[in-house]
Amino acid sequence: MKTTHTRNTKTISLAALAFFAAGLSGSVAACEVKIGAVGPLSGPAAQWGQAIKGAADFVAAEANEAGGLQVGNEKCKVTVLAVDGKYSAEGAAAAGNNLVSEGVKFVLGPIGSPEVTGIKPIAARNNLLMMSDSFAKNAIGPQWPTVFHLGPGPSAWADPIIKVAKAKFNLTSVLMIGPNDQAGTDVADVAGKVYEKNGIKVGLEYYQRGTTNFAPVVTRILRAKPDAVDVASCPPGDAGTVIKQLRQAGFTGAIGRLGGPGTDEIMRATGGPEVIGDFYWYEPIFIDDKIREMGTRYKTLLKADPPSNNFFYQFSAGARMVLKAITAAGTATDTAKVAAALRAMPVDDPNLGKGLWIGQEFFGINQELSLPYGVGLIVKGKVQPVQRMAAATGK
Template identity: 55%
Template sequence: MKLGLLIATALALPVAAHAQPCELKIGAMGPMSGGAAQWGLAMLTAAQFAAAEVNQAGGVKIDGKPCKVTVVPYDSKYTADGAAAGSNALAAQDIHVIIGPVGSPEATGIKPVAARNGQIAWNAAYAKNALEPKYPLMFHIAPGPAAWADAMIKRVMKDFPMKSVALIAPNDQGGTDIATVDAEAYRANGLKTTEEYYQRGTTNFAPIVTRILAANPDVVDTASSPPGDAGVIVKQLRLAGFKGPIGRLGGPGTDEILRVSGGIDVLQNFYWFETVPTDDPKVKAIDDEYRKLMGKDPVGGTSFWADLPAARMTLKAIGIAGTDDAQKVAAALRTLPVEDPNIGKGYWGGKKQFGIAQELQFPFGVGIIKDGKNLGVERQDVKPE
């Protein structure tokens, strides 16, 4: 009886092992609390949706075996230390692919740590060194203002003639790298510029608002201030009596700015950058596709749409490589055309600015609210480098 039991057990082992489910874990990183939470939650939403799409189609094949994709989130809190800690925490779970992080401080923190851990990461930072050739496993979700600020300023000046602008941004790399590039673009278009910087985490902007009103600029640009902060800035500017247009050359987040500031009647005259042309019907359809598959509303506003192509392309590259080994996935990624079923076609860019062509460049959008009326988001095409 004992010998028969042992034989039966031995015969059953391969079947039991074969029955074990295959799971591929990927990370999603970004600020998921605080003023920049919308951006981090958008990154997480994009990763989860891309994973659900792949799982619905049967999973991603690893070593020829279909695996279910699961997403492990990490709140990097928009700090360098947070992103570095996140890389290590995800590496401890044997995760080699990360969708995120978002901002410049996080990009600075994660690059060397992810390189040591052998992890691919996608940052959405507008830092001047968002990509570097010495970190070939880092990819970039979209270009920064160096690529589009000039074209955007020329467009918005048709609706909002201006001679001077004051820029407001946090006083860390996530603020200064963007605001200084924005200021240079404004100056190149003949505008007098001033810059104001604040400590990240500030909730009362009254001193800055007072200085801005004293300088009497035609326009105030919230640059790369997180959407929650920008909403407070807008509200306090309007309460203090500022009547001019308010701009935003530092990234999306208009839904959150509208909510925090008090709505379109408060904004009145506003222009902003969108990473993708958000009024395109195929782009807007992403939310309906998400609801149909996930059974709930998406989180993250239009930033979610902009982050989605990177997540989709990464999972496709994993399937091509047949592994989540970062070096092999990166090699597969570099061979993929830049295209997305909702966003359309784009190009690999970044060589000119960063020395490495690992940046997704899709058409972008310029949004305008004029006299309290939303005029929508105009599509702006990009050309290959």
């Protein structure tokens, strides 16, 4: 049975107790590698945080079932401490400080610009190695040598998706909507420029995070008469509400989502693909039989269904890379040495396939993990097969 212990906002996941089930000796148990998992575990973006926690639990269980993680001459158990970042800078900063107090050196997450912005100073001061995900323009950079980026962001993949959407839905104008914080404004700025590069006129609309009634925003959108509305980095719950209210108000244009995943939640919130109509989105992971194997493996190891959000697969690949780098560096304390091993490591996940380290052109540092992704489409209320795209090069 899977057990959790909650203290304050911190959840110490004991999924890693699969380590003990494997019959490892007490001498090995004395060696421990702690992985922090930070993301929103409450609120409209909770689906993303649960994906991060699930990925950490899964990769820890994988390592422990294999006898522990090789660190130098020792085999170490891997444990997970999950903390709610609350999708805010303050929440993520508090989460980072909590993890530091527990002796954590490696962090999976957080996600979104507010959380990543809040925790980066903590990571820099305490030499934390982070594998985070944010579409912020400064998500990573040379000044944060131990902060890595899952993704990549829209600077790498927006162009091919917009080209597909423009051809399919005959777009000449788009209105981008997002929260009025860095999570919304950075994505709108980056993706907006790519729309414009493709000859599509861009309008912007922002809302206060925590809004539940989008009627005034919907009224302004209808007045602008765009061909498409892009809900970009809106959390899945917000995006579903916006789309539902747009359709109820009579908007018939295409809906885009050049932000994080959450299509299943959006369809649930809106009432299904028939209500959504025409929709295009960035799918971080192209689901195939190799990916489905991870879901089956998760059930075997953790006796539960895997998180429904596809960030789970992406963060699992990132967590695997971090653990391999710890083994390659031969240390679980010197994060600079682990970071050097990580950035020199070829990207090749057993389930997600071959990828690339990118980011030099946009961020000034090659610490952005790029893996194959997908372009999703709903056309006239019918879900189309996701189109697989090779790992984005960032150029």
